[in-house]
Amino acid sequence: MHFLSDGVDNGETSLYINLGEPGNYVKETVEHFNLNPDGIHFLDLAPSHEDFDEGEIYSVFSNAEVEQPSFIEKLRSTVEDLEPDRVLLDPITEFRYLTSDDRQFRKQILGFLDFLRGNNATVIFTSQASDSLSDDDLQFLTDTVINLETDIEGSTLYISKFRGSSYQRGIHSYEITDDGVTVFPKLQPGTWDPEQSADAPKILSSGIPEVDELLKGGIDAGTVTFVSGPTGAGKTTTALQFIKEAAGRGEQSVMYSFEESPRTIRQRSRSINLPIQSMLEQGTLSIEEIAPGEYTPNEFTSGLKTAVEDDGVRIVLIDGLQGFKQNLRGYTTDPEEVLLRIVRYLRATGVSTIITNEVSNITGEFRVTEESVSNLADNILYLRYVEMESDLGKVIGVLKMRTGDFERSLRQFEITEYGIRVGDPLKNMQGILTGTPTLKDHRNDDPSGDGE
Template sequence: MDETGERCSTGVPGLDQVLHGGFVPGRSYMVSGRPGTGKTILGMHFLLEDPENALYVAFEEREKDIRANAAALGFDLGDVTILDLSPDAESFQSRMHYDVFEPPDVEEDITQHVVEAVDDLRPTRVFVDPLTQLRYFAPDDYQFRTEVAGFMSYLKDSDATVVFTTQPMPNMPDADLEFICDGSMDLGYAAKGRTLTVTKFRGSGFQGGIHTMRITSSGIAVYPELVPTVRSREFDADTMSTGISEMDSLLNGGIERGTVTVISGPSGVGKTTTGSQLMSAAAEHGGRSVIYMFEESTDTFTHRSESIGIPVREMMDAGTLDVVEVEPLAVSSDEFAYMVREEVEEKGTKVVMIDGISGYRLSIRGDDDELVRELHALCRYLRGMGVTTLLVDDVAPITGDFQPTSERISYLGDNILFLRYLELHGEINRAMGVLKMRTSDFERTLREFEIRSDGLHLGDPLTGLQGVLTGTPEYVEDRGE
């Protein structure tokens, strides 16, 4: 397939990426979907890429309604030529009385008006909305397909790139129209919201999958499904210090750049604080970091961090750290992945922290299999870009049987740093340990740690205790005595 030629932009943010650059010029494309899925808005985006050479053939809506709807989205169709062939258009009714002409005569008259408009304007872009309206004027399906094929062939011979919409009905599917076009896409709905799926694209590859689409007050945006790739950005695989010597000892010097670290533990044990300490240390060594807060407000996080001496606000002012508050019920996993890609590819972000997996799970709107699949793709992408990734993972048990991570998440981490509550002498204490490091050895002991007003502190290894992982350890005698 030749993907090196010039492309015709769709005008829709994100869709050109799915189509590997946009439409192939001079070809025809079908956009299918139920009413309200955004087909007409997509067509407006397409026309506004070259409005002075654009023709809008309207079979359903009146011109004044089209322009009013476009204006509500901030679209100026002033330079777009609109051929109003809607059934209730006064100009159309004065030329063609549906109650007088037989359907074949009406169809022929409609085609003639389109031909005249194309010959006069010589457009480079044509949008037909919806093409299936012509079905009502054809005596049978064979005649409809024949006329539509000739119609599309004429438009393509005029060197125009054509986009047409269809509205499938239970008794009138539109699958028979795919044979006349060079590409097709379907707009619909899924658990994650509005979706766009490319089903055919002649002469080029495209990104498959079900992509998230959002309609806003300014039009359509497409968020391509994230596809992990092999390493695509060079980086120095050195070790990033945590900024705390005792934690560095646990981690055999720190965390290797470009790896994924899971910070796990029960609620309130200090996972986010530990993560923010690592982000602070990363900022001191240069490079930009970003924290995505799924479960806490930016103000609360900033206040908590500042109260223990982690200079979050100072780093934000210096541009080395950004804290982004994410509402998981309002953002799909595809939209979130798109946000992360912008940070990494456009702003050069080196460290990403997701706080936390429980909140991120809500954006998936699926089961645990979907969660693992989406997180796997995201982590593979970040690892391939040389980004150091921190995942904050909340595990349910406060004490009792040790659970290093939430279900099926552990394999994602190159490193697993776990936090644990301990009951010692009737007091609640905390411990930190390392369960896994793929790239190096690590300290096998646990260390007690505290969160004080001047930061995070770790103690000496807890070598005189057994049963630490149960949450209720006991002191043991020194076996050397």
């Protein structure tokens, strides 16, 4: 119906040939979606209550030879009178009941489609296939096949045939709302637009001198950075520091929060003097809360694509890798494959990506990621709890920078009411990554052997 309505909007003649549901019901449905039904011509050939009137029973339960002539004549005369530019047959599988065998059915369909093409009409037909009744023979006769499927997790669309042209492969999502049908294509890697990022900085600073020293100045723009650590270590706060600095240059950022509400983020930021509220008011930051089951992966990536290409976003923060994998509904592929597509797309468009990743170990065995996703990162900044003089403290360090050098030492890390505070390198301690550091023994470095 979108197809027919679009034709009307462009001054074309559209014809709807109804073989299934009653015509009045179809018109009401079209009106509900504001698809301009007044400009669509309806040829209603669906059975109605009048077909069951006394003396007319034979017309419903008659054989094909009785029904076919008048049926075909109505179709032919309507098409010849209207000369439609666009035609919809809904559903074409009803033609099966007007023929005596499959060969006759195929012959009639092929002849009718040739007749419509001969009148310069573009034709769409719907088919109600099932396990017991295939429509492979109909697909063979067409130039394009669009497959729609639905289950309790959502609706998907894929194209299996498009004669004479290329098309975007893969499984895409769609939904039907009060606005009609909306399609969310599978995300494809983009291309770098030099003009879009010509004025963007090459290096993204955190605004914390000691962190920038760890990173030898900052992270390269257009790369993927993981901020990894256990719960409560300060991953989100650290990630937001880079966004704060970008906002000061007028750059746009978006934060996709999979684990916290925007209200909680604002409150927590206010308590540590991080100006999230002013960034939101100035429009340099938007926070999108992603609730469990709210979006399919394709719906989420479509929104991300809009933010980058239409809103000019230059930094994307995915806050909560575990939440990302759990909250998106209807996965038809591995969640890590979806993340890989997102990362490849953002890299190709020159957008900087920051992903916070929670690890379960608070102390003990050192792990950067719970899953095998660290290969996606260009940079890995990690936070770690340690016991220092019977107090629970934190340290920060850099494990990986694919595009440059970095400081290999660890530094004490603290979040105060004035923001993040980072200390000097902890050069006199060892065993920090075990969670229970000790003072380094310098006697082995002393030539005299007396420890002085």
